[in-house]
Amino acid sequence: MDMTEESIQYLEKHIPILADAAVKQAYWQALATGSSVLICEDGVMVEIFPDGTRKVLKQLEPQTIVTLGQCLELL
Template sequence: MSTVKLPFTEKTLCYLEEHIPELADAAFKQAYWQALAVGSSVLEVENGAIVEVFPDGTSQFVKQIDPATPVTPGQKRFAAL
């Protein structure tokens, strides 16, 4: 099997990078529904709590969590030392 390497221009790479969030969102949704379809449960965050969602639509509280940390796109965050 041979692979063909395409020359990526800066414009092409920028275009592809701009679409990473929507591709990741689509992949996440597909994995979520696929897990439920095969009978597995999934974890979600609802109102500051982690809940386990089952294929029949029921859910069970797992754990309370801290509020999300808002981050502006492009902002750099550093851990406190």
């Protein structure tokens, strides 16, 4: 199937929407199967259980702001 540049750009524009939907589906599917999920809320890692209870696991370090082209060394 040959795709034009326009059709590729159209599909690429929708990647964030599709990714968001997939993450939400995985979240609810995990809870529905009895598993817990981990999320970050306001800089805190939280475990959410299928019954709706939440357990705060840890305070996360602030995000590192980087600029385009900046190199970081991971220790």
